[in-house]
Amino acid sequence: MTWPGILGWTVSLLAFIKAQLVILLLRVLSAGPIPRHVAFEMDGNRRFARLTGRRAVDGHSDGFHTLKQILETCMRLNIHCVTVYAFAIENFNRPPDEVDALMKLAEERLVEIAQNGALLSQYGVRLNVLGHRKLLPVHVQVAIDKAEGMTRQNNRAILNVCAPYASRHEMTLAVQTVVQQALDKENFDSSLITEQIIEENLMTSLGGSPPLDIFIRTSGVKRLSGFLQWQCCENTQIHMVNTYWPDFGLWDFVPILLDYQRKVWAQSSN
Amino acid sequence: MVASLFLWLLHLVHASLVFLTTKFRKRRYLPPQSLTAYRSKLPKHLAIILVSHDAVNPKHTEELYMECLVRVVKWCKALGIEQLTAYDAEGKLSVGMLLLLLTSNDPQGRLTHHDDLPTDESESEVEYPLTPPLSEASESRSHSPDFGDFPVQLNVTTVCSFKKGASHHRSREVAVRRRRAHHKHSHNPLTLHIISRSASKAAIASAARFLLDEEVCRRQNSQDLDHKEGGLPSPDFMILHDVHPQDPPPPLELHGFPPWQMALTEIHRTIVHVAPNNPMASLITEEAFCRALDDLFWLYNVALTTMPGTRTFIDASPDWVQHVL
Numbered sequence: 001m002t003w004p005g006i007l008g009w010t011v012s013l014l015a016f017i018k019a020q021l022v023i024l025l026l027r028v029l030s031a032g033p034i035p036r037h038v039a040f041e042m043d044g045n046r047r048f049a050r051l052t053g054r055r056a057v058d059g060h061s062d063g064f065h066t067l068k069q070i071l072e073t074c075m076r077l078n079i080h081c082v083t084v085y086a087f088a089i090e091n092f093n094r095p096p097d098e099v100d101a102l103m104k105l106a107e108e109r110l111v112e113i114a115q116n117g118a119l120l121s122q123y124g125v126r127l128n129v130l131g132h133r134k135l136l137p138v139h140v141q142v143a144i145d146k147a148e149g150m151t152r153q154n155n156r157a158i159l160n161v162c163a164p165y166a167s168r169h170e171m172t173l174a175v176q177t178v179v180q181q182a183l184d185k186e187n188f189d190s191s192l193i194t195e196q197i198i199e200e201n202l203m204t205s206l207g208g209s210p211p212l213d214i215f216i217r218t219s220g221v222k223r224l225s226g227f228l229q230w231q232c233c234e235n236t237q238i239h240m241v242n243t244y245w246p247d248f249g250l251w252d253f254v255p256i257l258l259d260y261q262r263k264v265w266a267q268s269s270n
Numbered sequence: 271m272v273a274s275l276f277l278w279l280l281h282l283v284h285a286s287l288v289f290l291t292t293k294f295r296k297r298r299y300l301p302p303q304s305l306t307a308y309r310s311k312l313p314k315h316l317a318i319i320l321v322s323h324d325a326v327n328p329k330h331t332e333e334l335y336m337e338c339l340v341r342v343v344k345w346c347k348a349l350g351i352e353q354l355t356a357y358d359a360e361g362k363l364s365v366g367m368l369l370l371l372l373t374s375n376d377p378q379g380r381l382t383h384h385d386d387l388p389t390d391e392s393e394s395e396v397e398y399p400l401t402p403p404l405s406e407a408s409e410s411r412s413h414s415p416d417f418g419d420f421p422v423q424l425n426v427t428t429v430c431s432f433k434k435g436a437s438h439h440r441s442r443e444v445a446v447r448r449r450r451a452h453h454k455h456s457h458n459p460l461t462l463h464i465i466s467r468s469a470s471k472a473a474i475a476s477a478a479r480f481l482l483d484e485e486v487c488r489r490q491n492s493q494d495l496d497h498k499e500g501g502l503p504s505p506d507f508m509i510l511h512d513v514h515p516q517d518p519p520p521p522l523e524l525h526g527f528p529p530w531q532m533a534l535t536e537i538h539r540t541i542v543h544v545a546p547n548n549p550m551a552s553l554i555t556e557e558a559f560c561r562a563l564d565d566l567f568w569l570y571n572v573a574l575t576t577m578p579g580t581r582t583f584i585d586a587s588p589d590w591v592q593h594v595l
Binding site for chain 1: 277288470472477486525533
């Protein structure tokens with residue numbers, strides 16, 4: 001056997017061992033409380049790309065790769081629902097070439113992960129794209145409809161992709177929906193409109209998402225920036241980590257999960 | 271069973287690492303700039319969330335909240351911060367505020383007379399208008415002057431301070447906010463909003479009920495919720511302080527702070543550098559407050575340097591950051 005062959009064999013072996021250790025770690029974590037719903041604000045793709053002298057678009061591609069890895073981790077942990085912030089309504093103000101590249105990425109990758117044999121199908125994940133869809137180009141809307149249709153029968157888990165999304169828009173829409181429903185049913189008793197009713201009409205709830213347990217924002221920014229404001233303002237652990245999204249991995253995620261488990265155990269003992 | 275054992279070991283390792291990291295950070299602790307140090311950026315509207323994990327002694331918690339609020343009001347007035355929102359989920363502040371204002375022999379109350387405040391008040395006495403009674407659940411009264419008879423339960427108690435004999439709407443000068451040395455003897459007007467969980471999701475539900483009632487009365491139901499924001503504008507910066515801190519602190523939670531107003535609010539949590547069982551750990555210190563402001567300044571500058579050309583910061587205006595992701 002030649003030296004390159006031995007080296008290649010060794011690298012493969014190490015990769016295999018690493019993969020098995022990760023699986024073992026996830027099984028150990030699964031022995032404790034697991035969050036029902038985790039949200040990721042995937043920030044820092046462009047800064048990550050600039051660090052390596054590449055274009056912002058390349059950072060978004062790296063970010064998608066990380067999304068797949070984290071999503072698989074969540075599925076192995078039996079986290080029922082994952083919500084990600086892919087594109088804000090305000091992001092349409094970004095440079096046109098970047099917006100076009102993001103739209104192209106969304107169009108191609110959503111269908112890619114939704115088709116048979118791919119990630120969503122493998123773990124029985126239903127895809128919901130939440131947001132003001134009419135703002136998206138028609139070809140992207142078509143791709144979204146296709147991807148959602150491919151996963152509609154899946155019922156083991158949920159992936160919410162928020163694009164283009166703004167929390168105030170979601171809350172406003174929920175209020176308008178509730179009011180319109182009351183008018184349609186000719187039920188004019190406004191005392192029946194409660195915060196619970198409004199919560200049930202948020203986009204996340206309409207897609208079957210449970211209450212949000214963990215909110216994670218990467219890249220060191222300490223704002224919500226219009227993401228899941230209603231869902232995370234109460235009983236949600238919020239983590240603002242310094243890591244850029246493409247670099248986010250188990251090293252960042254495991255401590256967050258351990259913090260959640262301690263909270264659940266503390267609540268149980270109280 | 272085996273997995274549970276390994277999980278327990280994992281938690282032990284993690285807790286040990288966190289303990290060591292915290293100790294290491296405390297050793298490398300650098301004090302923040304003083305309150306009166308020059309800061310090029312200050313929030314126009316600051317929010318403080320006061321939380322407690324001690325349900326055993328609510329009266330003591332209320333006293334701690336009030337003392338923290340008095341301190342923060344003093345510092346905000348010294349810095350010229352125009353608006354302060356104080357939030358606690360249970361509404362202890364609202365009760366405490368009312369009792370303070372109603373029972374104090376001095377109508378200005380503790381909020382203007384504090385040990386560290388200057389004695390020369392001839393130029394800067396403040397008056398507080400009569401505080402309206404706390405709104406009960408059955409009442410529908412916003413305390414914002416912008417709303418008049420708007421029957422939406424926003425549950426915001428607003429107290430405005432203004433100079434004696436001066437106009438209620440005092441015009442701000444940019445130079446005042448950018449002066450190099452903050453004079454400790456300054457008495458800048460401050461608008462104080464006291465809110466609890468009832469001003470949070472419940473207020474949005476109240477707005478929805480109003481929309482239905484209005485539609486039933488054959489008015490437009492397509493009004494944007496922004497018109498219903500009422501007396502509580504969005505804070506630029508939020509400081510969360512636990513009056514019963516834990517070591518290490520648990521992950522950040524927002525304890526039901528109004529969701530509508532939080533879109534672009536920078537969030538900071540006070541860091542305690544004394545033992546949690548030390549009585550000094552309960553009250554927010556000037557040092558923790560200054561550290562929060564330094565953190566805000568750092569966040570602003572990091573944002574400017576890391577994403578040139580793609581962020582929109584309004585630098586000259588007191589509304590200093592918008593629309594960034």
